[in-house]
Amino acid sequence: MDVEKIRSQIPVCRSVTYLNTGWSGxxxxxxxxxxxxxxxxxxxxxxxxxxxRESVQTIEDDTRQAVANLLNAAPDELALTQNTTEGLxxxxxxxxxxxxxxxxxxxxxxxxxxxxxxxxxKRHGVKVRVVELGTNDDWDTILNKIExxxxxxTRMIAFSHIQxxxxxxMPLEGIRSLTRDKGIYMLVDGAQTPGHIALDxxxxxxxxxxxxGHKWMLGPEGTGALFIRRDHIEMINPSYVGHSAANTEKxxxxxxxxGMGKFHVSTTSxxxxxxxxxxxxxINEAGPTEIEARNVALSSYLKAKLMERDEFEILSPLEGPGxxxxxxxxxxxxxxxxxxxxxxxxxxxxxxxxGGVECVRVASDFFNTEEELDRLMEALSAIVA
Numbered sequence: 295m296d297v298e299k300i301r302s303q304i305p306v307c308r309s310v311t312y313l314n315t316g317w318s319g320x321x322x323x324x325x326x327x328x329x330x331x332x333x334x335x336x337x338x339x340x341x342x343x344x345x346x347r348e349s350v351q352t353i354e355d356d357t358r359q360a361v362a363n364l365l366n367a368a369p370d371e372l373a374l375t376q377n378t379t380e381g382l383x384x385x386x387x388x389x390x391x392x393x394x395x396x397x398x399x400x401x402x403x404x405x406x407x408x409x410x411x412x413x414x415x416k417r418h419g420v421k422v423r424v425v426e427l428g429t430n431d432d433w434d435t436i437l438n439k440i441e442x443x444x445x446x447x448t449r450m451i452a453f454s455h456i457q458x459x460x461x462x463x464m465p466l467e468g469i470r471s472l473t474r475d476k477g478i479y480m481l482v483d484g485a486q487t488p489g490h491i492a493l494d495x496x497x498x499x500x501x502x503x504x505x506x507g508h509k510w511m512l513g514p515e516g517t518g519a520l521f522i523r524r525d526h527i528e529m530i531n532p533s534y535v536g537h538s539a540a541n542t543e544k545x546x547x548x549x550x551x552x553g554m555g556k557f558h559v560s561t562t563s564x565x566x567x568x569x570x571x572x573x574x575x576x577i578n579e580a581g582p583t584e585i586e587a588r589n590v591a592l593s594s595y596l597k598a599k600l601m602e603r604d605e606f607e608i609l610s611p612l613e614g615p616g617x618x619x620x621x622x623x624x625x626x627x628x629x630x631x632x633x634x635x636x637x638x639x640x641x642x643x644x645x646x647x648x649g650g651v652e653c654v655r656v657a658s659d660f661f662n663t664e665e666e667l668d669r670l671m672e673a674l675s676a677i678v679a
Contacts, residue, residue: 297660313645315490325512325572357574361374375518378406379504382410384557385530386413389450399411399424399425430611430616450480455503463618488510502521504521505519527553535551589618596658609622621658626678633677640677
């Protein structure tokens with residue numbers, strides 16, 4: 295992997311130490327150019343001229359195919375969305391809940407998982423079982439905790455593939471093994487995964503998987519995708535429908551809820567979709583497997599530096615299959631929010647404060663360097679001193 299070549303294509307690398315890809319990734323110039331070119335094309339030709347209108351479907355189809363290739367899924371199992379939360383809500387709101395059904399989730403989940411679960415409890419009379427997780431629990435411990443909560447009424451387990459607060463990578467295949475023969479569906483928040491770790495949704499056995507186009511994908515905000523395994527598409531009813539569900543060949547007019555098109559309601563930004571398509575190409579050029587290896591190596595490098603100092607407490611897994619490119623830590627006697635503020639104000643380093651667990655979170659992505667992490671450590675040392 296030619297890191298310097300990659301960095302030369304990402305403008306933020308010229309002036310900022312950007313360590314917050316887990317919130318929103320900095321786009322390569324090719325993504326910015328794709329968005330700009332589309333907007334200029336629409337402005338020059340007119341947004342409803344024949345060639346512009348025809349190209350909309352081509353860009354959407356090409357993007358859906360590119361996402362399918364990246365995630366190893368079929369294009370007809372995917373809907374393009376605006377973000378991960380939209381995808382999660384499509385499934386949670388459209389699932390055929392019965393009163394008394396149970397959902398298992400976890401206490402350290404992102405609110406985009408927790409709130410839809412609690413809303414299903416209020417709206418449909420389901421019961422939410424919240425499992426307490428340690429931020430660096432090993433996989434056997436996690437699976438034992440889940441198994442202890444499964445009952446004959448369990449219908450779904452909803453969780454993040456990678457926990458946003460601490461970078462704990464969850465045992466996806468192990469959870470599937472626990473649930474496969476029990477009729478329990480898996481809804482997975484993939485906000486921290488595409489562009490971060492290599493994914494194979496077909497092989498994973500997951501039922502529903504929602505992803506963003508920004509964050510580790512480095513694409514524009516306002517893009518994403520929802521995967522629904524083909525056998526389950528008809529089961530999920532849309533909460534709202536538009537003309538995309540119409541079957542205009544039928545008289546009187548009918549609508550078709552059999553495919554993923556039912557979740558596409560109306561006009562979206564083709565320019566953002568073009569940027570999403572461009573960023574998938576950028577990620578593919580670097581290689582998802584190679585990206586994952588570098589992300590983990592950089593995170594391990596940072597953890598080793600933090601462990602050299604007594605002031606720092608690392609919350610993330612230190613080794614094993616639960617590690618990824620996110621590193622969360624606390625500093626003794628220092629407020630996590632103030633640390634993040636000073637990193638920016640004094641050193642132009644972008645990190646993230648995480649409430650709840652009250653820590654600093656660093657995302658080490660494949661375009662980052664060991665020298666940047668050394669600069670971070672120098673800044674942290676000065677701040678905590």
